[in-house]
Amino acid sequence: MTEKTTFNIAVVGATGAVGQKIIDLLDAKDFPINELKLLSSERSAGKKINFQNKELTVEAATPESFDGIDIALFSAGGSVSKKLAPEAVKRGAVVVDNTSAFRMTEDVPLVVPEVNNEDIAKHNGIIANPNCSTIQMVAALKPIKDAFGLDRVIVSTYQAVSGAGNEANKELEEQSKAKLNGEEMKAELLPVKGEEKHYPIAFNALPQIDVFEENGYTFEEMKMINETKKIMHAPELNVAATCVRLPFFTSHAESVYIEVEKDGLEVADLWEALKGADGVVLEDDPASQTYPTPLSAENKEEVFVGRVRKDLDQKNGFHLWVVSDNLLKGAAWNSIQIAQSLIQNKWL
C-alpha cells in the first residue's frame, strides 16, 4: 500500500469568519490537498467560493458528506460538531474541532501544537482546538512554565468582536456608524446571540462573553480556566479569568498576571525564555514605545508579548500583555497546525 501524500479535506462552516480563514490558509500554506469539500448549514449551501483558481460550491453538511474524507475541520458551532463530528469519525475522517463541544471530553486531546503537540497522537478521531483566548495565553505561558515553573495565572481579556462571528463585526460597524452620525445604536446580537438582553458594543465594553454559569463566571471565563489546565497538563495550576468584549474587529489582547516557581527572576529572564519560543514574538521596549496592539497583530500568525514587568510586591510575580489574531492563531491557524502535525507525524 502506497502512503498517501495528498488528502481529502472537508471544511465545515466554510462561510463563517473562521472557515474563511481556514480556506485561505489551506491555500497559503500549500496544504497537501487531493480534494477540498466545503460544507455549511442548509442556509449557506449553494454559495460559491474560489479556491486555487477553481470555483467550489458550498454544500449542506450531512453525515454522508464525510465519506472518503481524511481530515474534517469543524468551525460551525458546538451543536453542529456534536451532531456531525461523530459521523465524520465513523466514516474514517479525523476531526479537528474548533468548537467547545469536545474540549473537556477526557479522551479528546485539546491541543496548541507549540504547547502539547504530542497529545495529538492519543486522539480517537477527534482533536479539539482550544478557545481563542486560551490558545494565545498558553502559547505565551508555555516557555515560562518550562523554564521557571508556574503557580498562578490571573487574566483580564480584551477580546475582539470577530470572536462572535461575521454578524458581530457587522453589528459593530453599523452601531459605530450610527453613533458617529448621532443616531441611536441598535443592539440585537451581542453580548450573546439568542440571550434576552443585548447591549451596544460600539464605543463600549461588555463584561460578558458567552452565557453565565451557576458560579457567576461566564462560560468563556470557565473555558480559559479549565482549558489552560488541560492543555498545560497542570490540574493544580491556579487560573482566574475575567473576559471582556471590546469594540475592535480583530485580535484579542490579554493582561496576564503570573507567579512563577523560581525565585529571584528579573524581566530579562522572562524575555530570554520568550525570545526563543515557538510561535511567540517578543515586542517589548518601553523606551521606544514598543508593544503589541490588536491592530499590529492583525493577519499575523504569531502570539505577541510585551509590557513584561516584575510585580512590585510579590517576589515571583510578573505582568505580561499578550496579543494575537483571534481568527488565526486563536482559531484557523491553530487548526491547520494540528492538521499539519497529523500528517507530518503520521498520526492520522
Next chain:
Amino acid sequence: MTEKTTFNIAVVGATGAVGQKIIDLLDAKDFPINELKLLSSERSAGKKINFQNKELTVEAATPESFDGIDIALFSAGGSVSKKLAPEAVKRGAVVVDNTSAFRMTEDVPLVVPEVNNEDIAKHNGIIANPNCSTIQMVAALKPIKDAFGLDRVIVSTYQAVSGAGNEANKELEEQSKAKLNGEEMKAELLPVKGEEKHYPIAFNALPQIDVFEENGYTFEEMKMINETKKIMHAPELNVAATCVRLPFFTSHAESVYIEVEKDGLEVADLWEALKGADGVVLEDDPASQTYPTPLSAENKEEVFVGRVRKDLDQKNGFHLWVVSDNLLKGAAWNSIQIAQSLIQNKWL
C-alpha cells in the same frame, strides 16, 4: 464678622473636558457661588461660556487672577498647577487640584470624599484630586476594606479616550470615520501627546497611558499604585496595575482582583458591604445579564460595581468589575465634592 455663605470660585482650565463638566456641576448642584471666574491658557482666553443665564468670558490665568478667590478648581495640566496653584494659595484661595502635580506631596491631602474626607481638614492650601482610574477603584474598595480588611489588589483597566482630553475624543471620532470609510487612520495624539510614536486608538487597544517610568510601568500605572496606598492610608497594601486605553469616549472600567483579610466570605458578603456604601451602586445579577458598562455609567456620578465573583482557587480572593464616568466621579464631581466638603465642614 459674619460668616460667608457664598464664595468666589475660579475654574482653571475652563474650556477643557473636565473644566466644562465642573462648570456644569457648579450649576446643577446649586453651588453657593458669589462670583465665578473662568480661567484658561492664553490660547483659549476670550471664549464665551454661558453660566446660569449669564455669558462669562474666559480669561487668561495669571497670579493676579486669584485675588479675592475663595476656592480655585484646577484642571489645566500639571505644569499650570505647579506654576499657579502656589500663587492662588498665596492670595488666600484654597486649591482643589485635578492634576498629578501635588498628589504625592506629603503635606497635600489626596482625597476621595467617600474614602478619606477627614484628610481635607489637614490641608495647607492645596487638596489634590486623585487620578480618575484610582478614584473609582478606591471608592469601590473602601467598604470592602472597612468590613473585611484588604491585603492585595491587582487591576487591569479599560480606560476611555476622554481621559486624554477633548482632542483625543476628536481623534477617536476621526479615526473611526476614516476606518469605516476604508480610509487610512491618522494617529497624531495618542497614546501620549508629544511622545515620539502615535498609534491609532479606533478599533484598537493601547497598553500605554502616560509616559513610561524606569521600572517599565507607565506613569498611569504608578499613579494607581501609589495613590491607592495614600488615599487608603495603607502603605503596606499590595497594589499592581496594568492600564489600557480603549476606543470609547466616556467611563473607565476596571477588572479588579482583590484578596481580603477575613476568611470564609462569600459573594453575598461583598454585595452586602457594597450595597450600603456611599457613592457606590451595585449592579450585579448574572441571571438577568445585569452589570455596568461604560455606556451605562455615562453622565452618572456614582461608581458602579458588578461581576463580583469568588476566586476558584484562593480562599480570600474575589473579582470585581468597576465602572464610572471618568469625567464626573473620576474628575469634576470628585473635585466639586471636595469643594462642598471644604464649605460644609468649615475647612476653608
